[in-house]
Amino acid sequence: MRSIALASVLAAAVNLVTVVASPTPTEPEQPHKRASLPAVTASGNAFWQGSTRFYIRGVDYQPGGSSAMKDPLADTTVCERDITEFKKLGINTIRVYMTDNSANHDTCMNALADAGVYLIVDVNNPLYSINRFAPGPSYNAKYLQSVFATIDEFVKYDNTLAFFSGNEVINDNVTSTLSARYVKATTRDMRQYISNRGYRKIPVGYSAADVSQNRMQLAQYMNCGSDEERSDFFAFNDYSWCNTNFATAGWGEKVKNFTGYGIPIFLSEYGCITNGRDFGEVKALMSDQMTSVYSGGLMYEYALEENGYGIVKIPSSDSATVEEQPEFAKFAKALSANPAPTGSGGFTSTTNSVPCPTKDANWLIDSTELPSLPDGAKDLMKTGAGAGPGLKGAGSQNAGTGDTGNATPSSAGSTATSSSKNSAGLTAGPLEKAPLIIAGLVCVLTMTGTLLL
Template sequence: MVSSMFMRAIVQFLSLQLLFIRYTLSVRPIEVKGSEFINSASKDRFHIVGVAYQPGGSSGYDGKSGNDPLSDSSVCLRDAALMQRLGINAIRVYNVNPSANHDMCASIFNAVGIYMIVDVNSPLDGESLSRVDPNSTYTADYLNRIFGVVEAFKGYPNTLGFFGGNEVINDMSNIKIIPPYIRAVTRDLKQYIAKHSTRPIPVGYSAADVRPILFSTWEYFQCAIDGDANDPTRSDFFGLNSYSWCGSDATFQSSTYADLVQRFSNTSNPVFFSEYGCNKQSPRPFNEVQALYGPDMTGVFSGGLVYEYSEEPSNYGLVNINSDGSVRLLQDYDNLQQQYNKLNITLLTSGDPGDAAVTPPKCDASLIDSPDFYSKFDIPDIPSGGQQLIDNGVKNPNQGKLIPVTDTKVTQKVEGSNGLVINGLAIQPLPDDQSNTPSGKNTSGEATGTSTAGNPKSTKKGAGSRDELTWIMLGTFVGSALVWGL
């Protein structure tokens, strides 16, 4: 007969394991297949319904203190609850500290089915490529920084991908020198991931919407050198920061969205808006959401990220964050939620992934139609010391991992756009390895002093639910107890 003390120890251990399962199995990694993002388990298409997330703007990242947008778990819990209520399934984080601990924040977003797209660069010296002299900044120290970001985020299943550059090509003055260096950084990141990650993680580029050079930029990064579809210098996805749809009177045609769809129609990698949401009209109506996620665009575009979550000096926020950590929703939040709730979620996940298997074009100068744009594909060699980093990895890497999420209730005061306090706001960890989607309910006017966390819908991603796993483990324990005579 096993002692009661031993039985209590087993029960405690099993309880911890069940807790870990309940709050850490939310998403399956996203893969790239041709021109689509694909869920690695269900093989459904994945469209980004996302938001740019950089509370505090560029000052929200401090390389000296170690702070960044994903280092404060109470802030992440608050914002994850509001994003889950909104219907978000992805965030873009621009500036992260590779040495900071992101485990709890990443686990919180994972628990509610929200993916992360992480920029590897930052505005600080030595942490990005120079637009005017890229060779001077393309160094082993720079690679050590961006590889450190990979180490910090590669262990989270909800890391959707990395941006190797953001608007590095932004005007006519740097199109003659920058392009091959961006491909070099893409190559280095992908080779590091292949060597040191247990799964492939896509690497892409986020482009400025400068029409004279936009499509040459896309062609330059999507093509395959020598026709090799596995060319590591080729971008896995292409993001576009576009603000061409402005106001209630804009249309699919007048916004030039129709032109974007036509020009990107033969893309061989996923294309999406890495930023959108013109604020010339305030509050923003967000009527472009119906076009972006409707039948006119979903065959070409893979969704987008609204700019941006928090109100900063540029006035693009969905929420206003006060100095004491309290939050008030803005009318933009309500308007976006109303637009999201109209979406046909089935349209965003349906389709044959085989249709996305597009062969990339072979790199050739004829693809480039912008005068003076760099049209050679002689990619710079890795700088001295860089190959050793790829072969051996960065020293003392900060490797993130999922951890149990035990706190679900938001502690900060949150008000609706009508000024009424939202009580009982909490994250709702999703079962069945699901990703978050809009609820389909109009909750924008429900900030009435009661909980408006809503009942977010989700997209099924796994074959076995967490409830099933719980019963399997419990059944195993009970069966063993009977055998042992406990």
């Protein structure tokens, strides 16, 4: 009888594991290179560093601009030179628009972590990206292989904060709104790849252009539909604060428009130079006027280029020093005078979708369907991306046929999901099930041992 009881108990325990356990990933997550900074997560409409609300307080960083086709995080001399300046500024995040997914980034990423700096990385570059006016052919397996290879390279660093699936693909040309379907499909594919590979859930979202006529429709589009299709956050560029104030810049109206949006929002670029710069945006972003909706922002930009936005001048590409411009001290002062708020900042603890936008003169998409994953990319979900093509590959924009068909999402719609709270009222991460399963098995086996006595 006791042996039968033991078998029954063990069978029940095995069934418990079968019901609760997640599918085994095709490969284990790559070991983290460094854990000196806790990974940042998204929950509700905010980012979190553990149980502490995290605000993005950083700069956009691409010395030489996109035309230089260089990865500043693959050059130890360049990144270590600039990390010294990042420390002076007191920033906690940088955004890099272009990286080499065939290069090693251990030294620079570890140095950034030691300086308390996180990275938001764009997965595209001029060779591998969505063509806004011919999006179909540019959404193909070669493109996604490069995107996934970039994920593989940076997911192993705890201070990788987020990935951008696109940057300003949709602009003020109304025809470009048709490319939003492919950007959203890329976002979906990135999130699925991260999940399938067993990686930690690094947030994926889009960086929108400063275009008033379609900004809200694009934001709605990126956060509508099934859970598998929606972004983890939405970011946009905003140059409306031209040495003015909260009201004149129209920021109050934008806060109102995004209230209840349901996922984190931040500024991926800000810093108008029309009337000079006092960086009053920092004070506004860190105030209770905005923290219930916004999670900070990135000032454009670090290196002075021909457009005149940079706060340091770099004499040459291999220079060991930089020349701080007057705006450098102004930005550092603004950050120092306006630290990140304590407490929850009035965040919303639930995550929810919004209705999809309807077609009109400024938004040409009239369907909620997204393109299917290209056939050649399906195996990548199982086997991994492999070696990245880097910044000298053959490119991908004309590598597809433009006809992948439409995908059928596995779940329709989305419901608001309440986040768990700790005793301080802050959002806590999802409870891991594996420890509970193990504890349950221990209890079951202990009880079984007692029965056998």
